[in-house]
Amino acid sequence: MCVMCLHFPLRFCLDFNVVFCFQSSMESPNLEFEYGDTDSLTAELSEIYSYTEEPEFALNRDYFEEDFRSHVRGRRWIELVQEQQRAYVMRLLDALEVTDRDKRLKVARAILYLAQGVFDECDTDADVIHWSRHNVFLLHDMGIFTALLELLSMEIDNNQACSSAVRKPAISLADSTELRVLLSIMYLMVETIRLQTEDDRPEWRTAREAFKTELGSPLYNGEPFALLLFTMVTKFCSMHAPHFPMKKVLLLLWKTVLFTMGGLEELQEMKVRGRERLSLPPLPEDSIKVVRSMRAASPPASAMELIEQQQQAKRGRRSRRPLVKQDSLDTYNERDPFKNDDARDEEEDGEEADSGIEGEVDPLDRDVIIQPPPPPPPLRPPTERVSLPKGLPWAPKVREKDIEHFLETSRNKFIGFTLGNDTETLVGLPRPIHESVKTLKQVRRREITLILPPLSFLPLLSIPPSLSLHQDRGEEDVDGTPTEILYLGILPNLSQYVIALLKLLLAAAPTSKAKTDSINILADVLPEEMPITVLQSMKLGIDVNRHKEIIVKAISALLLLLLKHLKLNHIYQFEIVSQHLVFANCIPLILKFFNQNIMSYISAKNSICVLDFPHCVVHEMPELTAESLEAGDCNQFCWRNLFSCINLLRILNKLTKWKHSRTMMLVVFKSAPILKRALKVKQAMMQLYVLKLLKIQTKYLGRQWRKSNMKTMSAIYQKVRHRLNDDWAYGNDIDARPWDFQAEECALRESIEKFNSRRYDKNQNGEFAPVDNCLQSVLGQRVELPEDFHYSYEMWLEREVFSQPIQWEGLLQQAQ
Secondary structure, three states: OOHHHHOOOHHHHHHHOOEEEOOOOOOOOOOOOOOOOOOOHHHHHHOOOOHHHOHHHHHHHHHHHHHHHHHOOOOOHHHOOHHHHHHHHHHHHHHOOOOOHHHHHHHHHHHHHHHOOOHHHOOOHHHHHHHHHHHHHHHHHOOHHHHHHHHHHHHHOOHHHHHHHHHOOOOOHHHHHHHHHHHHHHHHHHHHHHOOOOOOOHHHHHHHHHHHHHHHOOOEOOEOHHHHHHHHHHHHHOOOOOOOOHHHHHHHHHHHHHHHHOOHHHHHHHHHHHHHHOOOOOOOOOHHHHHHHOOOOOOOOOHHHHHHHHHHHHHHHHHOOOOEEEOOOOOOOOOOOOOOOOOOOOOOOOOOOOOOOOOOOOHHHHHHHOOOOOOOOOOOOOOOOOOOOOOOOOOOEEOHHHHHHHHHHHHHHHOOOOOOOOOOOOOOOOHHHHHHHHHHHHOEOOOHHHOOOOOOOOOOOOOOHHHHHHHHHOOOOOOOOHHHHHHHHHHHHHHHHHHHHHHHHHHHOOOOOOOOOOOOOOOOOOOOOOOOOHHHHHHHHHHHHHHHHHHHHHHHHHHHHHHHHHHHHOHHHHHHHHHHHHHOOHHHHHHHHHOOOHHHHHOOOOOOHHHOOOHHHHOOOOOOOHHHHHHOOOOOOOHHHHHHHHHHHHHHHHHHOOOHHHHHHHHHOOHHHHHHHHOOOOOHHHHHHHHHHHHOOHHHOOHHHHHHOHHHHHHHHHHOOOEOOOOOOOOOOOOOOOOOHHHHHHHHHHHHHHHHHHHHOOOOOHHHOOOOOOHHHHHOOOOOOOOOHHHOHHHHHHHHHHOOOOOHHHHHHHHO
């Protein structure tokens, strides 16, 4: 019996997990990481370049200065007035239309140097960013992006370059020079214009909105720009264009979708507007702010730490070291409810003994170490001993289905029959049931993604007010939002796009092993001549690892963005993308990704700060040594890797939430030990999504697992949102039943196909055309009448209406 139980009720100890143990000698630090749409601007700009491309910075400068000096003598670019700069850019724009491929490439490099901020005329990194921003808005105003898009289309359709790359045994940077230059300029333009700053000029704000609309609209050959990039991805993965620089394509695709559809804040605003439009109560909290305010818990102790704790316990008999409380895992004063919880993560059964967790000591010396505390003052709780949580971070909520199930069970028990989905009639039920239903309805959350119009196939947030009288006859007037336009574009080849993205994710995952038939994602990082010294080999190795990390970052962020926006636009659009991901083995792929030393991945130092843009083009390059490369940077963690891990966990949550068969896949693939290892990362947001994934499968892991992992169960209780009537901790839920993956997915696919056919199939069979059976709609239709009809209207009324007998009884019988 613990010491605190002498002064506190047992339930208090269980609820707040008051546990005593020795402090771990190897305490992992908190990761000061703030999740957002992207990293800092300089970090995002630097990741578009590989370290192998470093010599090309000087090449871009030389081509620009050669052309610039031939037209503007004795002056620098930053000394020109805006009209002179516009005139020079117009000259470059005209030069892009020459037929000579080499001349076009030189002009494109000169434009790239402008977009890079004419760094040779700058003294600091801030100057480079300033002039890059100025030049990018100038280039956009002069129509450079449209010209680059035409050149990009030409390079994509260049069959000669594609066939040459297919025949080559080894592809290097030289095979994608033109594509890399064009994609770099376009990426710099999209990323720079996307980011809004306080000191933006009014004309820049106008240009941003115009560019955003342009990218999201089907202005490029009748399709949005993102669809062209999706086509490049599938063409690369099908081995038809192995020279495509995939990292640049994926980064540009991600930033294009982020710019046109919006990020976290825009999504939250869209949710608020959607709830107002549907007359729903506002959200009780902002999920982004809640997650950012949460604090992380101490990670689970390793086996080495357990041994060291036991040794400390033995030495403590003489040193009279007092026991130290393990703080509860709450949002205010947390240490770790799952400390030492997985001494052997791979063994998720009863063998996970808790020996050493609570600082066991020899019974002969127990009176030496554990001294009974003085009795507390009367009528005053010993708050100095226990830090009470001020409240759970999330407001609890229930679904409509939960209320229906509760009433169905209560009616069967008390009155012997049910009333279907009726949640209002409480006749015959005892008073406590009335109070329970009242409480459930107070926390009921009606999600806008689950509120469908009467036909279940109408758009959610894109229903214009004029459509309200026409819903019953199935007419749809879908707004041309960027999400809707992109979904319509990717729908015909959606499975190919999803499979291609997952292939790239698999190839870039650190746990993947090189195979002869796998795609080569290193085409835009390997130099023409392979390294010959140890230093060059180390530099290339870091570059390759960094290259893979950036690809994982771009794909994970892209998939998460698509899922979130499609779910808000229409639930069936979200479901079809989710189902394609599941069918393409996305769930085991993400689990395979996390089946590694995740702490090593997050703290990886695959970057060379002195080679990052813009530092490498402004400051003098120091001499690189093998020791400096091996030491890496001084950052506590790698931002992009932690960002990727959180994105992948969020994707896994979205795929499995409320899907019984997919949840069972997590159980079948033995995800619990893999996810528990991820709890070692001391970052609140990542821990939250890991705990969510553990929560949905605890009822299927067995009583012994729950008994052996009580600290993890306590963490779930304190960190994850509560859903009333959810027996996640006991395994008594109705969903704990045999599962049929194929039947559930086929039923979902049938509903999705009906939705797509009804909404997007313009060649519908007339036999299945919707019939208007709405009285208001029929009476409101305009009927074309002859011009002289009003002269004979009274005669027609007498002949066709008044003089015709109507058998009302017969009509009623026919209706029955």
